[in-house]
Amino acid sequence: MLDVERYLGALPVPDYCDPVDLLTEALPTLKPPRRIDVPDWAAKERRLRTPSYSGPWRNDFAPYMVEPSRMTTSRRFGAVAFTGPARTVKSDSLILNTFGHRVCCMPREMKIICPTEATAKEFSRKKVSPMIRATPTVAERQLPGRSADxxxxKQFRGGMNLRIAWPVIGELSMFDIPDMLLTDYDRMVDDVGGEGSPFDLSIKRNQTFGSMGMTIVEGSPGRPILNPDFKPSTPHEAxxxxxxMAIYNQGTRGRYYWNCPSCNEPFQPLFDRLEWETKDTPGESAKTxxxxxxxxxxxxxxxxxxxxRSGFWLHESGQGQPVEIDDPNVRxxxxxxxxxxxxVAVMQGWEQLVARYLRAKEEFETKGDEQALKTTVNVDxxxxxxPKVLTIGDGLSDEMLRALAQRFPMKMxxxxxxxxxxxxxxxANRFVVQVDAWGVGLERWLIDRFDLMVPPELAPGGQRDAAGNAARSIDPGRYVEDWEVLSPLLERYYPLAGGGYEIxxxxxxxxxxxxxGVTENAYLFLRRQKKAGNARRVxxxxxxxxxxKDRARFGQPQKMEKRRRTRRTDIELVYAGTDLLKDxxxxxxxxKDPGPGAYHLPEQLPDHVFEEFCAEVRMPSGWEKKRHGIRNEALDLAVYGKALTxxxxxxxxxxxxxxxxxxxxLDENTFSRRTDGQEMEEIYAPVKRTSRRKRKQNYVARGMNGGL
Structure with a gap:
């Protein structure tokens, strides 16, 4: 049996802590805060070390950030909100400089909240740690040991602890924190654990500290405008x-002004004030x-x-008049x-700004995809x-679609x-089928619409009586055999208007x-089609x-088994972002005009199909049915078709x-044939036995596997 007293007696007695070391570590807590604001501290002590620049922080590099960062030590305001484009140096000025200022001048608890756990890790590695290493006065105050870094x-002398987190309820509740810093706000969740927005929860965390508490939030706009008919009631209202943007509207509503170098009149340097000549390409237009x-x-x-450098911020007064921030009449x-x-953005040129906008606009006009347009408006x-769809007015109506419908034959x-x-x-009792024809630039025409309601004759209950009727209707969830009515659709030829070919x-x-039962039977049908050689056609x-959500992506669903092991199946699905595609x-x-992206409906389309296209209405959060039980198959099928392309x-x-x-x-297309019934002749040389990569290229060139 172990002799405890003898064992403990053999252990060396630890040295007493040196009182000088303890006092040295505690002294920053006892020192009064240095009376210096954030931009002045940054100009004196912040150092930058990047591939393009090494040296002191310069406030004149982005002078429009001086006033906002000065407000981070305000005793009058409890929060600072800054919204603007990327490349304005807003996170460096408001987040990193405030962090360094607190370490050196006002040691206390601080949290930096990033949109996700992954971005919190990246912010720590690529922003916070390099800033500490490059700035000696910050680095020398960091405590020794791995736990302090x-x-x-991150832990620093004087009781300064920095937590880099993301918006989960455990990080935004319970504890009082004097400084809450939120970066890239519009990429965060709207509601944290059902308790409220990250901003509202952050305000609560430093409320205990009264005028000494501060919440700072920055980011580029990322949420859509809710009212397409909005007209500002005051000069700076967003x-x-x-x-x-909602936080901005709740605040003092500061906007940046320039004085015109010619007429000396103050004005806001907005994107809408940029002008350019229309040239052959976006790049050439942007140069003007x-x-x-x-x-x-x-x-x-x-x-x-x-x-x-000569610009200035003006805020709104209680009556909506532009005033300086120190004006007693400010909101x-x-x-x-x-x-x-x-x-205004210092690290983004006007030429680059316009070129990105024109390219995104061109992509929207030719492909109907407005994601790039949204990104450049938000970020640049x-x-x-x-959203363009909100400019339609009251939304789609069957009367509108009938008026726009065109006279062209169906089934052709x-x-x-x-x-x-x-x-x-x-x-539940049928397959609803829609066929679209696609042209250059994904201009499309709806050329066929029908229901499949009778099961195959060889399916259970599919035998026909003397009148040719089956004993039941199609049941996709119960009978996988019923899915075979879809196979012939791949081989159904449609004649080409003008004659000569069919496709x-x-x-x-x-x-x-x-x-x-539908999902399981759908998987079985897909596996059968793969065996039949239609892996890239179904x-x-x-x-x-x-x-x-993404507009469309193609990938495997994951299934979770016991012991939390993940198994990937042989099934791949098209995941369609329904709200974006419905836009x-x-x-x-x-x-109204033909061309890339236009969707043409035929006049002879049944009335209920026009109504199905209009069964939903666009709300700020997405598309919703106008009323319960209304049919919307046509709209869903249109979405599936776009996702497929x-x-x-x-x-x-x-x-x-x-x-x-x-x-x-069609005279070269691998899915067309002459109307005399002859298949299209091969127009490429036979494939030779060569490398696997080369064989794949040859197969694609010849149109193997359906030419896809």
């Missing part, structure tokens, strides 16, 4: 939106960009830095808020985005057709959800609501004169 926790003041004076891009609010736009211009491919797709929706579908996409789709469909349907990469065809085999003109 953890990924999410359009209604959630997220950081200039700014005009309200009086028409022309300002060259080279003047921007000088105008920034009575606890939030001092700021908003500037892209032309620093403005909230109004238009002369401009490059390929066909089949979309299938699953209902069969390049691919088919089928809904994989619905009644119990796809299953799963819709995903939400404006933050595109609505705009395509209401385009994205997966087939038809939306990224760079040159329609040299497209993939499935999208070539």
């Amino acid at each position: 953890a990924l999410h926790d 359009p209604p939106a959630t997220g950081i 960009v200039v700014m005009t003041c309200p009086n028409g004076c022309v300002i060259e891009a080279a003047s921007r830095n000088d105008l920034n 009575d609010t606890e939030i001092v808020s700021y908003w500037c736009e892209g032309p 211009q620093g403005k909230p985005y109004l 491919a238009p002369a401009a057709t490059r390929f066909l797709t089949v979309q299938v929706d699953i209902q 069969r579908p390049a691919a088919m996409i089928i809904d994989s959800g619905g009644q119990p 796809f299953l789709v799963k819709g995903q609501g939400g404006l933050d 595109e469909i609505a705009l395509s349907l209401t385009r 994205i997966v087939l990469k038809a939306d990224k065809i760079p040159d329609w004169d040299k497209p993939p085999a499935f999208a070539r003109p």
